[in-house]
Amino acid sequence: MSELASNLYGPDAFHQLAAARGKYIFPFALCEAGYVTSVSAGIAKVSGLPGVGFEEMVKFSETLFGIAYNIDEAEIGVILLGEDADLNVGDQVERTHRVMDIPVGDLLIGRIINPLGEPEDGGAAIAATQRLPVERRAAAIMDRAPVAVPLQTGIKVIDALIPIGRGQRELILGDRQTGKTAIAIDTIINQSDKNVLCVYCAIGQRASTVAKVVANLREKGAMDYTVVVVTEGNDPPGLKYIAPYAATSIAEYFMEQGRDVLIVYDDLTHHARAYRELSLLLRRPPGREAFPGDIFYIHSRLLERSTHLSKDLGGGSLTALPIIETEAQNISAYIPTNLISITDGQIYLSPKLFELGILPAVDVGKSVSRVGGKAQLPGYRSVTGSLKLDYAQFEELENYARFGTRLDEATRKTIEHGKRIRRWLIQHQFNPLSVAEQIVVLLALTEGYFDTIPITIFDEAEAGLLVASKELPDDIKSRLVSDKPLSEDDKNALLSLAKKALLPFETAANEPKSDRS
Numbered sequence: 221m222s223e224l225a226s227n228l229y230g231p232d233a234f235h236q237l238a239a240a241r242g243k244y245i246f247p248f249a250l251c252e253a254g255y256v257t258s259v260s261a262g263i264a265k266v267s268g269l270p271g272v273g274f275e276e277m278v279k280f281s282e283t284l285f286g287i288a289y290n291i292d293e294a295e296i297g298v299i300l301l302g303e304d305a306d307l308n309v310g311d312q313v314e315r316t317h318r319v320m321d322i323p324v325g326d327l328l329i330g331r332i333i334n335p336l337g338e339p340e341d342g343g344a345a346i347a348a349t350q351r352l353p354v355e356r357r358a359a360a361i362m363d364r365a366p367v368a369v370p371l372q373t374g375i376k377v378i379d380a381l382i383p384i385g386r387g388q389r390e391l392i393l394g395d396r397q398t399g400k401t402a403i404a405i406d407t408i409i410n411q412s413d414k415n416v417l418c419v420y421c422a423i424g425q426r427a428s429t430v431a432k433v434v435a436n437l438r439e440k441g442a443m444d445y446t447v448v449v450v451t452e453g454n455d456p457p458g459l460k461y462i463a464p465y466a467a468t469s470i471a472e473y474f475m476e477q478g479r480d481v482l483i484v485y486d487d488l489t490h491h492a493r494a495y496r497e498l499s500l501l502l503r504r505p506p507g508r509e510a511f512p513g514d515i516f517y518i519h520s521r522l523l524e525r526s527t528h529l530s531k532d533l534g535g536g537s538l539t540a541l542p543i544i545e546t547e548a549q550n551i552s553a554y555i556p557t558n559l560i561s562i563t564d565g566q567i568y569l570s571p572k573l574f575e576l577g578i579l580p581a582v583d584v585g586k587s588v589s590r591v592g593g594k595a596q597l598p599g600y601r602s603v604t605g606s607l608k609l610d611y612a613q614f615e616e617l618e619n620y621a622r623f624g625t626r627l628d629e630a631t632r633k634t635i636e637h638g639k640r641i642r643r644w645l646i647q648h649q650f651n652p653l654s655v656a657e658q659i660v661v662l663l664a665l666t667e668g669y670f671d672t673i674p675i676t677i678f679d680e681a682e683a684g685l686l687v688a689s690k691e692l693p694d695d696i697k698s699r700l701v702s703d704k705p706l707s708e709d710d711k712n713a714l715l716s717l718a719k720k721a722l723l724p725f726e727t728a729a730n731e732p733k734s735d736r737s
C-alpha cells in the first residue's frame with residue numbers, strides 16, 4: 221500500500237512503477253480520506269484518517285494544507301498552514317503521505333518567501349529543483365567540528381568582548397525596543413565581504429517592521445547574499461510555528477554545501493507564543509506560564525541544528541542568532557532561561573543603557589560568549605587583555621562616584637579610563653568596523669593613549685586615528701587578521717602611529733571639569 225500510495229499524486233511515477241513491476245496496474249488507486257469535525261483559529265480536528273502519521277501533511281484543498289499533530293484513535297488535531305475562512309465542518313481531508321518540505325538552493329538568495337516557499341516579494345514562483353523537509357535531524361556529535369573561526373559582527377563591543385564563532389548559537393535578548401534587531405541586521409550587513417550567506421527569519425512581526433528591515437538590507441547591498449523568510453503578526457499560528465524550522469532547512473542546505481551561513485530568528489518569543497496558542501487549542505496540558513511541557517524541546521531541536529560541520533562533511537557552518545524579548549528586564553522568566561541554557565552565550569541589551577544613549581545597549585556584565593573566545597582572532601586577544609576587567613571596575617566605581625565622594629588618584633584614573641572605554645563602545649547603527657580599524661583604536665585605548673584626551677573630543681580623536689590607520693602598511697593589516705598574535709614590532713608600529721595621530725587632540729590637563737559623560 222505505501223509504495224503505491226506514495227505515488228498517488230504523481231502520474232509519471234505511477235506509470236514508472238507499473239513498468240518496473242512489468243504488469244498492468246489500474247491507473248487509479250484508493251485514497252485515504254477523512255472529514256473535518258471542528259475548526260478553531262489555526263487548528264482543525266479531523267476524523268477518519270486511521271493511517272496518518274505524526275507530522276504528515278494532510279490536504280484540505282489545493283491551497284490549504286495542514287500538519288497532523290495530535291494523533292488520537294478517534295480524531296486527529298491538525299495545525300493549519302493557511303487561512304481557515306473557507307474550511308467547514310464536514311469538508312474532506314486527504315492524506316499526502318509526505319512530511320512538510322521547502323524549496324532550497326541558490327535560487328532563494330535575494331528572495332523573500334513565506335515558510336511554505338511561496339514568494340512574498342512579488343517576484344516569480346520559486347523554481348527550485350531541490351526540497352528539504354522542514355524538520356530535520358541535527359548533526360551527530362562525531363559529525364561536528366569545534367567552533368574555531370570567528371564570525372565578525374563589525375560591532376566593537378561584540379567583536380572585542382563577546383566574540384562569536386562560526387557555528388555558535390548566541391542569544392540576543394532584551395526588553396522591547398532596545399536594539400535587538402539592529403544588532404542582528406548590522407551583523408548581516410558586515411558579512412558583505414566575508415563569504416557568509418545569511419537567512420533572516422521574521423516570526424510574527426508587523427509587516428511595516430519587516431518592510432523596514434528588508435529596505436535596510438537592500439540599501440546596504442545585503443540582499444545579494446541573504447534569504448528572508450517571513451511570517452507576519454496576523455498569519456495563522458501554524459505558519460509562525462514552522463517558520464524557523466523552514467528557514468533552518470534553507471540554511472542547512474548551504475551549510476551542507478560547505479558554506480558558512482548565519483541565521484537570525486527574530487524573534488523566538490513570538491514563536492513560543494504561537495506554539496502555546498496551538499497547544500492550548502489542541503488541548504495539550506498547559507504548564508508554567510501556560511506553555512506546554514515540550515516548549516523547551518521545540519527550541520532545543522531547532523538550535524541544535526546550528527553547528528560547525530566536520531571537514532569530512534564539507535566543513536560548513538551555521539551560526540544562529542536567536543532573539544528573545546524580555547519583559548521588565550526579567551531574564552529569569554521561563555522562555556529566556558530556556559533559551560539561555562540552550563545557547564552558547566547571550567548578549568543582553570539593557571533599557572537603562574539605551575535611555576542613556578549608550579548604543580548598542582549591551583550590558584557587558586550580563587553578556588557572555590561561552591565558545592567564541594576560542595574563535596576570536598589572536599590580534600584581538602593581544603590587545604583586549606584587561607579591557608573587560610577595567611570596564612567592570614569602572615562600572616562598579618561609577619556608582620560610588622555619583623554620590624560626589626572625594627576620589628583618590630588611582631580611582632579617578634580608573635573612572636576616566638572606563639569612561640573612554642564606554643565612549644569607544646558606542647557605535648551607530650549601520651556602521652560596522654573592520655578588524656584592523658577596531659584593533660588599532662583598541663590598542664591605543666588599552667594602553668591609555670586616550671586617557672589624556674578630553675572625553676568631549678573623544679569621537680574626533682578616534683576618527684583621526686581611524687583616518688591615520690589607513691596608511692598602515694598592507695603587511696601589518698594582513699597580520700592583524702591572521703591566526704597569529706601581534707608581534708612586539710607590530711604593536712610598536714601601531715602605537716607610534718596612534719601617538720602621532722592623537723597628538724593634536726591631547727591637552728595638558730587630562731581631567732576636563734566640564735566632563736559630563
Ligand SMILES: Nc1ncnc2c1ncn2[C@@H]1O[C@H](COP(=O)(O)OP(=O)(O)OP(=O)(O)O)[C@@H](O)[C@H]1O
Pocket residue numbers: 394395396397398399400401402403545579580647648649
Ligand atoms: N547602535 C544604534 N545606534 C543608533 N540607533 C540604534 C542603535 N541600535 C538601535 N537603534 C535604534 O533603536 C530603535 C530600536 O531598535 P530595534 O528595532 O533594533 O529594537 P528591538 O529591540 O529589535 O525592537 P522590538 O522590540 O520592537 O523588536 C530603532 O529605532 C533603531 O534604529
